[in-house]
Amino acid sequence: MNKLILSAVVAVAGLSGAVQAAQTSEQQSRTVTIAPCNNASKDEVAALVKRDFLQNRITRWDEDKKLLGTSTPVVWISTDSITGDSANWSVPVKARGNRAEKTYPVTLNCQLGQITYGTPH
Secondary structure: OHHHHHHHHHHHHHHHHHHHHHHHHHHHOOEEEOOOOOOOOHHHHHHHHHHHHHHHHOOOOHHHHHHHOOOOOEEEOOHHHOEEOOOEEEEEEEEEOOOOEEEEEEEEEOOOOEEEEOOOO
């Protein structure tokens, strides 16, 4: 009987570890591939990142939906706050939901066609 209980405890601990690893992986894998966007203006960069965030990211990020309190936050990007050049842009994305307003630090690499979303603060 003790072996059965021990086996159950080990199985639950293993499952818990797998779930935590999957959640950590989901939070850490915030770099996504997009089409290259060389020669994009700041207005085009803002539109591209906002569209990607609303259509492709927030819909998949359960923790962020809980944090913001909605799956359809109000999102805005000020072109004045975008820095960088046509190869690498730094784009602060502001998102407001029912529970919180957060800023996501976003890096857009137009040459590689990659967007990296940082942890919201």
